[in-house]
Amino acid sequence: MDIRTLCLGALSLGDATGYDIKKLFDEAFSHFFAAGYGSIYPALEKLAEEGKVAYDRQQQEKRPDRKVFRITATGREAFITELIDTPPREKLRSEFLVLMFFAHLLPPQRLAAVLQERLDESQRELAILEELARRELPAGMKFTIHYGQAITQAAIVCIKENQARLIRDVNATVNECNPSTLR
Amino acid sequence: MDIRTLCLGALSLGDATGYDIKKLFDEAFSHFFAAGYGSIYPALEKLAEEGKVAYDRQQQEKRPDRKVFRITATGREAFITELIDTPPREKLRSEFLVLMFFAHLLPPQRLAAVLQERLDESQRELAILEELARRELPAGMKFTIHYGQAITQAAIVCIKENQARLIRDVNATVNECNPSTLR
DNA sequence: TCCAATATATATCTATTAGATATATATTGT
DNA sequence: ACAATATATATCTAATAGATATATATTGGA
Numbered sequence: 439m440d441i442r443t444l445c446l447g448a449l450s451l452g453d454a455t456g457y458d459i460k461k462l463f464d465e466a467f468s469h470f471f472a473a474g475y476g477s478i479y480p481a482l483e484k485l486a487e488e489g490k491v492a493y494d495r496q497q498q499e500k501r502p503d504r505k506v507f508r509i510t511a512t513g514r515e516a517f518i519t520e521l522i523d524t525p526p527r528e529k530l531r532s533e534f535l536v537l538m539f540f541a542h543l544l545p546p547q548r549l550a551a552v553l554q555e556r557l558d559e560s561q562r563e564l565a566i567l568e569e570l571a572r573r574e575l576p577a578g579m580k581f582t583i584h585y586g587q588a589i590t591q592a593a594i595v596c597i598k599e600n601q602a603r604l605i606r607d608v609n610a611t612v613n614e615c616n617p618s619t620l621r
Numbered sequence: 622m623d624i625r626t627l628c629l630g631a632l633s634l635g636d637a638t639g640y641d642i643k644k645l646f647d648e649a650f651s652h653f654f655a656a657g658y659g660s661i662y663p664a665l666e667k668l669a670e671e672g673k674v675a676y677d678r679q680q681q682e683k684r685p686d687r688k689v690f691r692i693t694a695t696g697r698e699a700f701i702t703e704l705i706d707t708p709p710r711e712k713l714r715s716e717f718l719v720l721m722f723f724a725h726l727l728p729p730q731r732l733a734a735v736l737q738e739r740l741d742e743s744q745r746e747l748a749i750l751e752e753l754a755r756r757e758l759p760a761g762m763k764f765t766i767h768y769g770q771a772i773t774q775a776a777i778v779c780i781k782e783n784q785a786r787l788i789r790d791v792n793a794t795v796n797e798c799n800p801s802t803l804r
Numbered sequence: 805t806c807c808a809a810t811a812t813a814t815a816t817c818t819a820t821t822a823g824a825t826a827t828a829t830a831t832t833g834t
Numbered sequence: 835a836c837a838a839t840a841t842a843t844a845t846c847t848a849a850t851a852g853a854t855a856t857a858t859a860t861t862g863g864a
Contacts, residue, residue: 440850441850447722447723450723450726455812457811470715470718470722471715471718472714474850474851475814475816476817476818476852476854477851477852479815480816480849481849498813498858499858500857502812502856503813504812504814517726521720521723521727522731524719525716525738526716526738528713530713530714531712532654532710533622534653534710534711535768535769536626536650536707537707538768539630539653540630541759541761541764543633544705556709576724576791577787578721578723579722581724581783585776585779588779589772589776589779592774592775593772596772603760604760604761608760623821624821638842639843639844640843656821657823659821659822659824659845660820660822660823663821663845683828683830685828685841
């Protein structure tokens with residue numbers, strides 16, 4: 439599953455500009471599928487070439503012409519097919535856990551700062567999800583929010599329950615890292 | 622933070638071949654930073670060019686020469702700097718949640734199958750983490766496993782607690798999806 | 805009233821990455 | 835005996851992330 443598929447999904451919810459679609463990626467999709475302009479505009483271009491979307495240009499003064507995209511029947515069909523065929527994978531890329539994995543190489547203050555920063559960021563993510571949860575949404579969309587809340591909350595609890603011991607243990611065993619255990 | 626940094630990290634644990642490093646990505650790193658051969662070999666090449674790693678070739682009969690990489694002082698310094706400077710971000714890419722978000726477009730059996738498949742996959746991930754947890758590991762590495770277990774367990778609980786109602790509600794409100802709520 | 809911050813819009817570019825693919829023998833387990 | 839897995843080296847290409855460019859309108863605070 440790729441950015442083009444998500445753009446089709448965004449347009450299945452209603453006509454939108456590239457700028458509107460970016461906002462969806464930044465808000466409703468943000469906790470499970472991020473994308474930037476660098477991927478969105480080329481994806482829309484490709485989808486238009488493939489006949490899966492079409493667009494109207496709305497001339498604007500002193501601004502680039504607005505392109506309002508809409509999904510076509512071809513695009514809708516392709517989108518449904520992708521929803522049927524895509525395996526429900528998940529993939530986490532966590533720089534936070536990389537830093538924890540190599541915590542024995544971090545100065546103590548840095549370790550403490552990283553944990554605090556991760557807690558702060560997680561609280562912000564929860565606030566965003568709380569805001570999303572207030573909306574009247576279909577069941578599936580609500581579920582994605584609950585899911586995001588559940589795993590973010592679990593992350594927060596895990597950090598809070600372990601950080602004191604982690605900081606103590608890392609400091610106590612800085613030179614005991616045994617690489618051969620990992621192979 | 623990128624693949625090269627993680628390769629430096631892997632080599633900070635001990636000398637290794639590209640194949641060994643791939644195994645680390647598939648095991649100890651797998652729940653927070655995946656990478657394949659397509660990224661690892663070019664990363665090692667680049668690091669060697671930059672003087673951050675060096676390698677010995679060990680001739681083998683009937684197989685490509687073994688390249689055993691080791692981190693250099695330059696590389697270790699660069700790695701520590703990266704650990705100090707990298708913000709502790711996290712990013713989830715979840716095709717599962719995309720499917721849930723658009724659940725109103727899925728046939729009921731497909732929705733049920735996706736949920737079950739995600740549960741099955743999460744159980745497998747827990748088993749892998751359980752296996753990793755049995756090893757004698759430094760505190761930071763242990764923490765990454767606990768963290769992975771906490772969020773995977775939370776995901777499982779969330780799916781189990783919500784799946785029946787989700788399936789019922791999605792079927793009941795298939796045509797009530799209101800896109801304007803998302804903008 | 806002024807001005808900084810934010811919103812609204814379109815994009816392009818390039819280094820990195822994911823995943824597929826290639827090659828090929830040794831070892832292990834059924 | 836043979837299939838499956840392990841051990842090894844890679845390359846290739848389409849997709850992506852993130853930075854960057856351009857530029858005005860609107861909003862909110864001082």
